[in-house]
Every structure is written in structure tokens, then in C-alpha cells.
Amino acid sequence: MEAGRVGRLKLGSQGLEVSAQGLGCMSMSGTYGPPKPEQDMIPLIHHAVHSGVTFLDTSDVYGPFTNEILLGKALKGGVREKVELATKFGGSFGDGKWEIRGDPAYVRACCEASLKRLHLDCIDLYYQHRVDQHRVDTRLPIEVTIGELKKLVEEGKIKYIGLSEASASTIRRAHAVHPITAVQLEWSLWTRDVEQEIIPTCRELGIGIVAYSPLGRGFFSSGLKSVENLSDGDFRKFLPRFLPENMEHNKIIFERVNEMATRKGCTPSQLALAWVHHQGNDVCPIPGTTKINNFNQNIGALFVKLTPEEMAELESFASDDVVKGDRYMTDIPTWETSETPPLSSWKAA
Structure with a gap:
């Protein structure tokens, strides 16, 4: 795959330009099983950049x-100048549970630490990974967190601000403090709840959309096999949709997508990823992988063309009344739990 074939898109209205498809790097360091060898992952990242996938x-x-x-x-070694690097803050694991913070001191400390680990002077796109839920009784208004991020922009430590798993109203409140460049959200054939309010809000405000897990956490790559081959430490083993009682039903979705992919002359993962690409030129999916062959296959999705009729057919396979199981366990924060108190209720310590 020659560099440059992937194409580019403008992410949001603040000036950020990225590759039309990104690379999610999470699984390289765990979550979906044990961490992968560094000597394998660095060549994969370099291959991605050479192929034109520069949004990491x-x-x-x-x-x-x-x-x-x-x-x-x-x-x-000169790779930094070729990429658009996005990282996040705001979530940590304490006693096996998410601890969410967005207070100014924490925001600044996280940014400084990330800059050091990444060997950067400036982060291209800095997301709040989850909206502040440190303690329910003292949640910070979103305006306080964005205010500190705004200072980091002014200081040249970050270029653009993003939000992840934020509700429509939270996005509006944040955007009023400083323009939000991108919102990262889970969006795939079997996760479409964001289409009602969040996607329209982003488009109204000129905010780019970054779709994570566009392949349903690997489900649209191998269906039932994606569950059967999970290691003991794989996070997906605990997700409701991947539980045996739900997967027995959900596997039918994959079978239908696979049948259509065969007719189209592509793989099911390419078909599912192409569906995300067809949502608009303001959408950048970031499928993750730890294998070069799978990466190359994901790039192929950019060249799968879908008619409106084919889009509708695909959507019928995974409608809300068909998919069984929630996308997360109940204790993991999402956009549905991202509301924060009004700024008027907050008093700085």
C-alpha cells in the first residue's frame, strides 16, 4: 500500500487535518489480552504512517x-513531523474501578506527564477521556475543565481540544468556553445511539467526529470466533454483548454482514468499516489492530463503495431491536452519565 492513498479530511472547523482513517493504539498495550512486543508494534506504527494513516x-x-x-x-527519527497525535486524560483505575477527574490541577499534571512520555513539546489533539465523575457530590462543571484546557492551548502545550463520551448538552457547554475540535464516540453498525442527538450537535457546531470501535471491538472481523479466541485478560469477555447468552443471538448479525460482504467481494470487517466511512467526510474511524495484515485490510475499507440501498440493508442487520446486550458494564461511565452541575453552582476552593 503506497503512502498517500488513504486521503485526508478536515477534522472539525478549527484547522486540524488528519488521515481519513486513523489507528487506535490501545490494544497494543493490553486491554484486549496481554501487551504485544514493542519490537512488533513499532514497525506496525511505522507501516501505518508510511501507508498514509497518520492520525494516531x-x-x-x-x-x-x-x-x-x-x-x-x-x-x-523524524516520524513525529508526519503524524497527528491524539491522547487523552481523565480516567484512571483505582481498586479496579474507573476514577474520573477533571479538576484543573489534575488536567495540567496529566498533560505534562503525557508530554514527557510521548517526548513531545505539544499534543495535537487532547481529549478529556471521560467527563469528570470523581465524586458524585463534587463533580466539576465541564466549564472548569475546559477552562484549564484553554490555558494549555494558549501556552502551546496542546493544539486542539477534544471530548470523549460526552452528551450533547455537555458538548455545547464545553464548546462555549473554547471551540471543541473533535468528539470521540463509539459508532459502528451495532452501536448507533449517538445518532439521535450527539452527531447532529457536533455537525451543528462544526465539530469533527472520531469513531472508536468501528468494528464492534473485533466482532465484525470474525463474529463468534472473536469471543471463542479471547484470552483470560481480555476486557471483552466481560462486555454484555460478548457474553455467551447474547453472542449466540448476535452471531446472526455477523453472518448476515458476512453474506453481503461475499456478494460485494470484500471482507465483513471492510464492509462494516466502509459503512462508518460513508457517514460523512467529517467522520474519522480509528480501528485498532496489532497485525500488519489486519491493518492493510482495514485500509481496503476506504475503497468499498456502498449505495444508499446497501447502507439501509446493512443497518437492518443490526437494528436496536436485533442487538442483544449493552455495550458496557453498568459501572463504566459513558456519555449517558456525563452531565455535570451548572457553572453557577461551583465555587473554587
Whole structure:
């Protein structure tokens, strides 16, 4: 695959331009099984950049910290100048549970630490990974967190601000403090709840859309096999949709997608990823992988063309009344739990 074939798109209205498809780096450092060898992952990242996939996505919580360290090593030797690097703050694991923070001191400390691990002077796109839920009784208004991020922009430590798993009203409140360049959300054939309010809000405000897990966390790559081959430490083993009682039903979705892919002369993963690409030129999916062959296959999705009739057919396979199981366990925060108190209720310590 020659460099440059992937194409480019403008992400949001603030000036950020990225590759039309990104690379999610989370699984390289765990979450979906054990961490992969650094000597394999760095060549994969370099291959991605050479292929034109220059929008790289990481977070301080991946590992934790080790994914940023991996990216920092991979970006040496002139690679940094070729990429758009996105990382995140705001989520950490304490006692096996998410701890979410967005207070100014924490925001600044996380940014400084990420800059150091990544060997950067400036982060291209800095997301709040989850909206502040540190303690229910003292949640910070979103305006306070964005206010500190705005200072980091003014200081040249980050270029653009993003949000992940934020509700429509939270996005509006944040955008009023400083323009939000991108919102990262889960969007795939079997996760479409964001289409009602969040996607329209982003488009109204000129905010780019970054779709994570566009392949349903691997489901649209191999269906039932994606569950049967999971290692003991794989996070997906605990997700409701991947539980045996739900997967027995959900496997029918994959079978239908696979049948259509056969007719189209592509793989089911390419078909599912192409569906995301066809949502608009303001959408950048960031499928993750740890294998060069799978990466090359994902790039092929850019060249799968779908008619409106084919889009509708695909959507019928995975409608809300067909998919069984929620996308997360109940204790993991999502956009549905991202509301924060009004700024008027907050008093700085």
C-alpha cells in the first residue's frame, strides 16, 4: 500500500487535518489480552504512517502509561513531523474501578506527564477521556475543565481540544468556553445511539467526529470466533454483548454482514468499516489492530463503495431491536452519565 492513498479530511472547523482513517493504539498495550512486543508494534506504527494513516490515537490510561511510552519511541527519527497525535486524560483505575477527574490541577499534571512520555513539546489533539465523575457530590462543571484546557492551548502545550463520551448538552457547554475540535464516540453498525442527538450537535457546531470501535471491538472481523479466541485478560469477555447468552443471538448479525460482504467481494470487517466511512467526510474511524495484515485490510475499507440501498440493508442487520446486550458494564461511565452541575453552582476552593 503506497503512502498517500488513504486521503485526508478536515477534522472539525478549527484547522486540524488528519488521515481519513486513523489507528487506535490501545490494544497494543493490553486491554484486549496481554501487551504485544514493542519490537512488533513499532514497525506496525511505522507501516501505518508510511501507508498514509497518520492520525494516531492513544491515552494515558492505556497500559496504563505504557501505550504513550510506546508511541513516544515510535515517533522518534523524524516520524513525529508526519503524524497527528491524539491522547487523552481523565480516567484512571483505582481498586479496579474507573476514577474520573477533571479538576484543573489534575488536567495540567496529566498533560505534562503525557508530554514527557510521548517526548513531545505539544499534543495535537487532547481529549478529556471521560467527563469528570470523581465524586458524585463534587463533580466539576465541564466549564472548569475546559477552562484549564484553554490555558494549555494558549501556552502551546496542546493544539486542539477534544471530548470523549460526552452528551450533547455537555458538548455545547464545553464548546462555549473554547471551540471543541473533535468528539470521540463509539459508532459502528451495532452501536448507533449517538445518532439521535450527539452527531447532529457536533455537525451543528462544526465539530469533527472520531469513531472508536468501528468494528464492534473485533466482532465484525470474525463474529463468534472473536469471543471463542479471547484470552483470560481480555476486557471483552466481560462486555454484555460478548457474553455467551447474547453472542449466540448476535452471531446472526455477523453472518448476515458476512453474506453481503461475499456478494460485494470484500471482507465483513471492510464492509462494516466502509459503512462508518460513508457517514460523512467529517467522520474519522480509528480501528485498532496489532497485525500488519489486519491493518492493510482495514485500509481496503476506504475503497468499498456502498449505495444508499446497501447502507439501509446493512443497518437492518443490526437494528436496536436485533442487538442483544449493552455495550458496557453498568459501572463504566459513558456519555449517558456525563452531565455535570451548572457553572453557577461551583465555587473554587
